[in-house]
Amino acid sequence: MLPTTLSRSSSHDNGSLNSRDAARHTAGAKRYKYLRRLFRFRQMDFEFAMWQMLYLFTSPQKVYRNFHYRKQTKNQWARDDPAFLVLLSIWLCVSTTGFGFVLGLGVFNMLKLLLWVVFIDCIGVGLLMATLMWFITNKYLLKTPSKEYDVEWGYAFDVHLNAFFPLLVILHFIQLIFLNQILKDWFISSLIGNTFWLVGIGYYVYITFLGYSALPFLKNTVILLYPFALLILLYVLSLALRWNFTSGLCSFYQFRAL
Numbered sequence: 001m002l003p004t005t006l007s008r009s010s011s012h013d014n015g016s017l018n019s020r021d022a023a024r025h026t027a028g029a030k031r032y033k034y035l036r037r038l039f040r041f042r043q044m045d046f047e048f049a050m051w052q053m054l055y056l057f058t059s060p061q062k063v064y065r066n067f068h069y070r071k072q073t074k075n076q077w078a079r080d081d082p083a084f085l086v087l088l089s090i091w092l093c094v095s096t097t098g099f100g101f102v103l104g105l106g107v108f109n110m111l112k113l114l115l116w117v118v119f120i121d122c123i124g125v126g127l128l129m130a131t132l133m134w135f136i137t138n139k140y141l142l143k144t145p146s147k148e149y150d151v152e153w154g155y156a157f158d159v160h161l162n163a164f165f166p167l168l169v170i171l172h173f174i175q176l177i178f179l180n181q182i183l184k185d186w187f188i189s190s191l192i193g194n195t196f197w198l199v200g201i202g203y204y205v206y207i208t209f210l211g212y213s214a215l216p217f218l219k220n221t222v223i224l225l226y227p228f229a230l231l232i233l234l235y236v237l238s239l240a241l242r243w244n245f246t247s248g249l250c251s252f253y254q255f256r257a258l
Helices: 001-039 046-058 061-072 083-104 108-143 153-177 186-215 219-227 227-240 244-255
Strands: none
Touching: 001 244, 046 061, 046 153, 046 227, 061 186, 083 108, 083 153, 083 244, 108 153, 108 186, 108 244, 153 186, 153 244, 186 219, 186 227, 219 227
């Protein structure tokens, strides 16, 4: 009886180790699959990514309901298709080129600005924000701290991308139409430009809140809306001081490119 018991115990231990190894392998395999698909455009679902971009403006809750569906079918919250990131990069390229033309930049300087915006402003800041939110949510917002229920880093990065897209459209596309008027030294120019910033960053905060409040194992996610108070305070203060955020952004872009 003893050898049988030991054999069962050994099998159980091996099974537990194999399960943990399989879980680690699965996580690594998911990351590898995602990165590999960055270079395989035919495997990307661009139509679905465009659908998500549209609904981030009209009904962002529907986008996060799809994340729930992915968790049920593929056992992960994060996207397994990089199509959204690729389309977002294309939007950045187009909008930054528009800024370059308006600012009178040459081709080389425009390319330099483009690399800054894509790899630093979007991806670099995204990596930083995702890591920060991943740490905060897993450290302070979990209902029951457990390895079984935690926020995936990839999901935190997806939340940033979701929130960044409306911010990009508002500040890099819609605002670009009024840029010549916004850059004038008038109070109305500061009012219009700073209002674009208020709406754009407000969208970022709200969609970030929706992303984490969609996770059933998190608590007190309402605190992610607290930055709204600081945002409104800065908006009022900027108007009182005639501080034009858009003018500062354009000066920063020119400094980067030259």
